[in-house]
Amino acid sequence: MNSKNYSRGKLTDKVFKYTALAFTVFALSVLVILLVDIFSKGLARINWDFFRNLPSRHANRSGIMTAMAGMLSLLFFTIIIALPIGILAGVYLQEYGKKNRFASFIEINIANLAGVPSVIYGILGLTLFVRILHMGNSLIAGALTLALLIMPIIIVATREAIKAVPNSLREASYGMGATKWQTTSKVVIPSALGGILTGIILAISRAIGETAPLLVIGALVYVPFIPEGPNDQFTTLPIQIFNWTSRPQADFIINAAAGIIVLLLITFLLNGIAIYIRNKWYKKIKY
Amino acid sequence: MSLPILKKEKLIEVLMMCCSFVTVLTTIGIILILTLEAIKFFAEVPIGDFLTDTQWTPLFSDKHFGILPLLSGTLLTTTIAILVAVPLGLIIAVYLNEYASPRFTAVVKPILEVLAAIPTVVYGFFALQFVTPLLQKIIPGLNGFNALSPGLVMGIMIIPYITSLSEDALRAVPRSLREASYGMGATKFQTAFKVMIPAASSGIIVSIILAISRALGETMIVAIAAGQEPKLTFNPMESVETITTYIVQVSMGDVPQDSLEYKTIFAAGLTLFVFTFILNNISFFVRKRFQNKYE
Amino acid sequence: MKQRFKLFWLIFVGSASFVSCFKNYKGRINIDGSSSVYPITEAVAEEYRYKHGDIRVTVGVSGTGGGFKKFARGEIDISNASRPIKESEIKACTENDISFIEIPVAYDGLAVVISPSNTFVDHLTVAELKKMWEPAAQQKITSWKQIRESFPDVPLRLYGAGTSSGTYDYFTEAIVGKAKSSRGDYTASEDDNVLVQGVSSDKGALGFFGLAYYVENKTKLKLVGIDAGKGKGPIYPTDSTVRTGVYAPLSRPEFIYINAASANSPVIQDFVRFYMENAPQLVQEVGYVPLPEEAYILSYQRFQNKKLGSMFANKSTVGADLVALLKADQ
Numbered sequence: 001m002n003s004k005n006y007s008r009g010k011l012t013d014k015v016f017k018y019t020a021l022a023f024t025v026f027a028l029s030v031l032v033i034l035l036v037d038i039f040s041k042g043l044a045r046i047n048w049d050f051f052r053n054l055p056s057r058h059a060n061r062s063g064i065m066t067a068m069a070g071m072l073s074l075l076f077f078t079i080i081i082a083l084p085i086g087i088l089a090g091v092y093l094q095e096y097g098k099k100n101r102f103a104s105f106i107e108i109n110i111a112n113l114a115g116v117p118s119v120i121y122g123i124l125g126l127t128l129f130v131r132i133l134h135m136g137n138s139l140i141a142g143a144l145t146l147a148l149l150i151m152p153i154i155i156v157a158t159r160e161a162i163k164a165v166p167n168s169l170r171e172a173s174y175g176m177g178a179t180k181w182q183t184t185s186k187v188v189i190p191s192a193l194g195g196i197l198t199g200i201i202l203a204i205s206r207a208i209g210e211t212a213p214l215l216v217i218g219a220l221v222y223v224p225f226i227p228e229g230p231n232d233q234f235t236t237l238p239i240q241i242f243n244w245t246s247r248p249q250a251d252f253i254i255n256a257a258a259g260i261i262v263l264l265l266i267t268f269l270l271n272g273i274a275i276y277i278r279n280k281w282y283k284k285i286k287y
Numbered sequence: 288m289s290l291p292i293l294k295k296e297k298l299i300e301v302l303m304m305c306c307s308f309v310t311v312l313t314t315i316g317i318i319l320i321l322t323l324e325a326i327k328f329f330a331e332v333p334i335g336d337f338l339t340d341t342q343w344t345p346l347f348s349d350k351h352f353g354i355l356p357l358l359s360g361t362l363l364t365t366t367i368a369i370l371v372a373v374p375l376g377l378i379i380a381v382y383l384n385e386y387a388s389p390r391f392t393a394v395v396k397p398i399l400e401v402l403a404a405i406p407t408v409v410y411g412f413f414a415l416q417f418v419t420p421l422l423q424k425i426i427p428g429l430n431g432f433n434a435l436s437p438g439l440v441m442g443i444m445i446i447p448y449i450t451s452l453s454e455d456a457l458r459a460v461p462r463s464l465r466e467a468s469y470g471m472g473a474t475k476f477q478t479a480f481k482v483m484i485p486a487a488s489s490g491i492i493v494s495i496i497l498a499i500s501r502a503l504g505e506t507m508i509v510a511i512a513a514g515q516e517p518k519l520t521f522n523p524m525e526s527v528e529t530i531t532t533y534i535v536q537v538s539m540g541d542v543p544q545d546s547l548e549y550k551t552i553f554a555a556g557l558t559l560f561v562f563t564f565i566l567n568n569i570s571f572f573v574r575k576r577f578q579n580k581y582e
Numbered sequence: 583m584k585q586r587f588k589l590f591w592l593i594f595v596g597s598a599s600f601v602s603c604f605k606n607y608k609g610r611i612n613i614d615g616s617s618s619v620y621p622i623t624e625a626v627a628e629e630y631r632y633k634h635g636d637i638r639v640t641v642g643v644s645g646t647g648g649g650f651k652k653f654a655r656g657e658i659d660i661s662n663a664s665r666p667i668k669e670s671e672i673k674a675c676t677e678n679d680i681s682f683i684e685i686p687v688a689y690d691g692l693a694v695v696i697s698p699s700n701t702f703v704d705h706l707t708v709a710e711l712k713k714m715w716e717p718a719a720q721q722k723i724t725s726w727k728q729i730r731e732s733f734p735d736v737p738l739r740l741y742g743a744g745t746s747s748g749t750y751d752y753f754t755e756a757i758v759g760k761a762k763s764s765r766g767d768y769t770a771s772e773d774d775n776v777l778v779q780g781v782s783s784d785k786g787a788l789g790f791f792g793l794a795y796y797v798e799n800k801t802k803l804k805l806v807g808i809d810a811g812k813g814k815g816p817i818y819p820t821d822s823t824v825r826t827g828v829y830a831p832l833s834r835p836e837f838i839y840i841n842a843a844s845a846n847s848p849v850i851q852d853f854v855r856f857y858m859e860n861a862p863q864l865v866q867e868v869g870y871v872p873l874p875e876e877a878y879i880l881s882y883q884r885f886q887n888k889k890l891g892s893m894f895a896n897k898s899t900v901g902a903d904l905v906a907l908l909k910a911d912q
Contacts, residue, residue, distance in 0.1 A: 006472070013474035020382035023375050024395060030443050031402055034413050041416075054631070057624055073604070085306045092303035106307055108571055109314050115497065115567035116560065117504025119531045120317060123556050126538065127320045148313050155310070181296050209406025212506035212531065216538040222624075224631060225638045226605035233640070238408045238507075245412045245511055248778040248799050253416060260409050271404050275397070342721065344766025346745040349717045351766070415779075423783070430739075431783025432769075515776060516739075516769035526739075526769065526780070540645065540746055540772050 038264075042257025050258060054224045055240070059251030062244075064259055066223045070139070070234035071208065073227060077143035078150070078207055079200075086151045086203075087196060090158025095184050114152040121149045122216025130217050137218030140230040145213050150203040157199020161192035194281020201274035205267055211238040237263050321560055324553035331547055337554060343517040343533075345551045352551065354558055356517035360527035361559070364438045364509055365502040367523055371442025372498055376449025377491065381479045383450070384457040396451070403447040411511030414440040419512060432514030432526035440512070441502055448498040449491075456490020456577075457483055489577035496570040500563045506531035530559045607638040609849035614642035615649025615662030616748045617772050618792035619836045621868040622688055623662050626857045629864065633856075637849055645772050646748025650839075656680055659844035663837045664690065664748035664792070666894035681842040681890045685854075685881045686904050687861055689871035691819030692753055692832035693796035695803040699785045702726070702733055705807035705816030708831065711757045714738065714788070720765035726786065740768035741777040741789035753790055756831040778802065793819050797869030808832060824871045827902075834899050836870070842890060858882040873904060880908035887912070 053063025097103035125145030135141040165188050173183040189196070214236060215221075221243040223235040237259060244256035329337070332352045340353025379399070383392045419436040423429045460483055468478040484491065506529075514526025515536055528536075534552045613623055620643050627639040644652065646663045653661040654674035667675075667684070675682060694711070696703055703726075710729050713719065726733040743750035745762065750770075755761040769780055774795045781789040782802035796803055796819075807816030810830045823829035838857070844850045858878050865872040873881075893907045 009474045009477060013476040016476045017382070017386050020378045020386065024379045024382055027375060027379060027402070027443065027446055028395070028398060031398070034405075034409070034417075037413065037417050038409070056628055057621065069604075085309055088303045089307035089309065092300070092307045096300055096303065097307075106310060108568070110310050111571045112564065112567050113310055113313060115500050115504075115563055115570075116317065117506070117531060117563055119504070119506050119534045120321075120556055120560055122538070123534065123552065124313070124317050124320060127324070128316060131544065148309075151310060151313070155307075179292060179296055181299050205404065209408070211406070211408050212510075212535055215535050218538065220640075220642070221539070222641070222643075224628065225607065225640065228606060228638075229604050232604070238406055241408045241412065242507065242511065245408070245415060246773060246779070247775045248782065248802060256412055260412060263406060264409065267404060267406060268401075271401075342767065344720070346770070347717075347766030348763050349720050349766055419783075428785065430780075432780055514769060514780065515771050516767070518767075526784075536771070540648070540744060 035264075038257050038260050041254055042259070042261050045254050045258035046261060050255075054226075055222055056224075059244075059249060059255050062252075062255055064237060064240060064262065066226055067235050067237040067240035067259070068262075069226045070219075070223065071236040073139055073230070074142050074146065074234060074236060075204060075207060077140060077230060078146040079204065081143060082147035082151050082154060082203065083200065085147075086154030087158050089151070090155040090196075091162060091184060091189065093155065094159040094162040095188065096180075110152045110155055114156070118149060118210060118213045119216055121145055122213030124148065125213060125217045136231070137220070137233055138231045139227055139234045141217055142214050142219060142234065143230075145217055146207050146210060149210065149213060150207050153203040153206060154199050157202065158192070158196050161195025161199065162188060164195060165191045194277055198274045198278040198281070201270050201277070205270040205274070208236075208266060208270070209238055209263070211236075211242055214239060215242075317560065321553055321557040324550055325557045328547070328550040328554045331550075332554075341519045345548050352554075353519075354530075354555065356519040357528060357530045357533055357555060358558065359519050359521060360434070360509075360513065360517065361503060361529040361531070363434045363521055363523060363527055364441060364505075364513060364529060365499060367435060367438025368441035368445055368502040368505075369495070369499055371439055372445040372449055372502075373495055375442075376446045376494075376498075377453055377484075379446070380450045380453035380457060381484070384454055385475045385479045385483070396454070399447045399450055402444060405444070407444070407505065407507040408511070410440050410444055411437070411508045414508055414512035426524065429524050430514075430526050432512065432516075433524050434513055434527045435523040437508045437512040438523060441505055441508055444505075444508070445498045445501055448501060449494045452494030452497065453487070453491045456487035456494070459490065460486045489573050493570045493574045493577065496566050496573070500566040500570070503559065503563055503566075504531065505529075506535060510535055530555045607636055609637040609847075611637065611639045611660065611850060611853055612642075612658040613640065613660040613662060613838075614644050614652050614658045616646040616664040616836070617643045617743070617774055618646075618664040618690055618747075618749050618794070619662035619687070619838065621792075621794045622836070622861070622865055622870060623660075623838065623857075625864045625868055626853075626860060629860060630853060630856050634852075637853075639853070643772060645744065645746030646751065647746040650674075653682070653839060653841065654678055654680060656841070659841050659850055661839040663839055664834065665752050666837065666897075666899060667839060667892050669895070672892065672895070682892075683840045683842055683845060683885055683888060683890060684837055684892045684894075685840065685858075685885055686835045686837050686873060686877065686908075687857070687881075688836045688865040688873060689824045690834055690836050691793045691824035691829045691871070692749065692756075692790050692834070693793045693803075693819055694788065694790050694806040694808060694832070695781055695796055696788050696806055697781055697783065697785050698802065698804045700736075700787075700804060702736075703788075703806060705809055707809040707811055708757060709811065711808075712759070714740070715742075715754070715764050716758045717763055717765055720767050723765075736786040739780075739784055739787045740765075741780045741787060742768055742770060743774075743777075743791065744770040744772045747772055749790070749792060752834055753832070792870070793824070794869035821871050825874075835873075835902065835904055840885065842888060845885065845888060854885050855882070858885075877905050877908060880905065880912075884908065884912070 050063050052065055054065055056062045129135045129141040129144050169187050170183055173187045219239055220233050220235050227234045241256050241259040244252045337352055337354055340351050341355050342351035342353055343356045344351045414436045422436055464482055464486055468482045509529045510532040515528050516526050517528045533555055537552050624641050627641055649661040650671040652658045724738055725735050726738050727735040751761045754764050771777055774791045777789045777791055778799045781787040807818050809816040817823050817829045819829045824833045827833050862872045893911045
């Protein structure tokens with residue numbers, strides 16, 4: 001081989017290697033800068049009062065109590081709606097769905113839904129739940145909207161988890177005379193539980209961070225009260241952060257940063273748990 | 288097997304099938320609502336005006352209903368994001384795949400995925416409170432609200448979309464190809480760009496399409512940092528409004544339910560949906576074909 | 583495996599009970615309307631909350647127009663308004679059997695602001711503002727130089743209230759001459775904080791909003807003097823210029839409208855009493871101009887006597903003497 005080409009090739013290689021490494025470091029450092037910036041702005045603000053207080057016109061008296069109450073209630077209702085439907089749908093598609101046109105039609109459908117912008121879900125929720133079903137801008141309308149949004153995540157995760165269950169388990173169960181549903185419910189699903197759980201947690205993590213669809217269905221931005229029930233108006237932590245971020249006063253920016261710290265901690269905690277469960281479960285089924 | 292058990296089995300199967308049908312109903316719901324309301328809108332506003340008018344002022348005395356300003360805002364921010372995410376994402380993917388040690392990759396990949404897990408309000412805050420002031424120091428006269436800042440931040444957010452899928456695609460390329468290239472004396476760089484990337488091209492294309500779709504649909508980052516003035520421009524230093532921000536803005540205001548102004552969110556939403564729908568379907572079919580190629 | 587299920591249910595039930603800690607309130611007051619009046623009512627509602635934590639007061643910002651729509655449908659008890667109720671809105675109320683009590687709560691001077699980095703503008707005339715904002719300016723007036731020859735050729739970027747805002751109605755009526763008549767190519771937002779953000783960081787920007795938002799963000803904004811062409815030169819909005827109407831034509835009273843049926847409830851009565859008692863101090867704190875002491879007393883009497891109807895039917899609020907009007911309409 002021509003030695004001049006060879007050394008030029010080697011030089012390009014080296015240049016690229018270090019450029020690429022620099023890019024990688026750059027991407028990671030943006031993440032670090034983001035976290036450092038936010039923590040430095042908001043950490044000082046975090047104390048018990050911040051959690052206990054309701055929102056206020058004075059930044060230093062404002063807290064995230066109603067945002068947290070709203071967020072947790074909303075999550076609760078979202079999960080009890082999305083979970084059973086999502087898991088059952090995933091089980092059906094993976095275990096029962098014959099390789100026919102219906103099944104592949106639903107598959108395309110789910111892939112599509114996963115890519116629909118969240119505002120569009122907001123429009124769906126606004127028209128269907130808030131207006132047609134007269135639920136108003138209530139917790140339950142928000143929960144239904146979010147449930148539809150995260151359902152593809154739960155379905156896909158369930159399918160992946162069930163796909164990973166070795167066929168030998170199923171065969172053994174049939175061999176003992178079990179029916180399809182008995183096999184599914186007592187053998188397949190329990191084995192797939194780890195993967196399903198991972199999916200649930202990732203879906204929760206996604207739901208927690210959603211802001212746009214809730215704004216579209218009419219979640220309030222300033223909620224100085226704790227919701228009185230699922231038919232009540234509400235706000236969530238991301239929406240509260242959005243409200244504070246839009247305010248020009250420096251003190252509210254600090255509040256926003258503090259709220260973000262809480263939100264990030266929750267998000268990272270959930271994702272961490274999901275990864276932990278996934279690793280443990282993965283090891284378990286690899287026998 | 289006794290009859291009651293068989294009946295129960297069938298019942299449960301039907302129940303589960305209904306559950307999976309919920310997704311179909313969701314899609315039908317979205318399409319129906321957007322289309323029906325948009326039709327009502329187009330009964331009052333000619334579709335020609337909608338597609339060609341260069342102003343979007345539905346709430347003012349001099350009403351214009353051209354989607355182009357909102358569309359340009361969406362496309363401008365998306366383009367900036369993609370210009371950041373694709374080169375960075377691909378190069379990082381190649382690096383992780385060809386050059387980096389498996390341990391390095393195992394550590395770096397999850398950290399990059401964190402970028403995708405961060406809620407978008409956080410990015411919006413970062414864009415408005417850190418990136419914009421920083422850019423204003425570099426580019427004097429830059430507006431507080433502009434398209435550049437959220438575009439860049441969106442780009443960073445999207446990098447994991449490109450990196451993960453591209454890296455998976457690269458990994459799926461048969462070892463034989465790579466070995467053959469090395470065997471002919473090619474460097475890693477030459478192998479990566481002349482052999483691996485072309486071989487993994489469908490997977491990479493899928494990742495880019497998904498990233499574009501994600502950027503088009505992004506709301507909070509642009510709502511916080513890009514501004515709320517619909518403007519037909521391709522200048523990243525100007526304040527722009529995207530389709531998504533407009534939808535949120537109108538919903539947060541108090542527009543009467545049956546007014547023409549209210550119907551504008553459906554027309555705008557339908558436009559957005561059509562774009563992402565087409566992109567998502569293309570990527571789905573490309574992915575299916577690419578899977579089949581290596582099965 | 584059984585233990586795994588038990589744990590799962592435990593967490594589930596535990597979080598369910600934690601999460602279902604909804605609160606029960608003994609009384610509710612629903613308020614909505616103007617984003618300009620909002621800071622006052624919000625301040626009152628918050629102080630009221632510290633005294634009566636079991637009464638829930640919600641204050642929305644749908645804009646004066648949006649607020650009146652809800653008010654006419656009986657959905658809210660009190661409507662914040664930065665302009666008097668219109669004939670069409672009164673009609674909507676009577677159609678639904680809603681009567682109202684009109685109470686002025688403060689004076690507001692609409693602040694016209696620019697960025698602190700704008701060094702070439704000190705004051706503007708009403709005629710210049712009209713040139714900037716009238717519908718004919720849409721897409722045509724894009725540079726400061728077109729406003730006044732001596733201004734540099736800097737791009738003109740406008741920020742202001744949205745179309746459901748009373749501020750928008752008032753500004754357009756006072757400056758352009760016809761309510762709701764303006765160009766459409768500006769950053770329109772009901773959220774005044776967005777406007778403050780926009781103007782403060784943009785050299786060529788000009789915006790308008792309630793005085794309170796200027797006062798709260800003084801360091802980020804530069805106030806523009808307004809010359810109404812009456813020979814008095816440019817006037818800045820201060821307590822006295824706003825109260826006496828010298829800051830023309832952008833001084834205006836702000837109101838709350840109380841649903842007469844709601845006014846029978848002890849909760850509302852207590853709240854309105856609290857409002858009137860604390861308004862002088864809170865209005866000042868928030869950045870608006872308090873009415874004369876007498877006006878608040880007369881206003882409260884108006885409420886107690888359940889005096890229905892508007893004092894401003896077919897009358898403009900420009901230069902109105904509220905005390906005289908209140909006395910006359912007792």
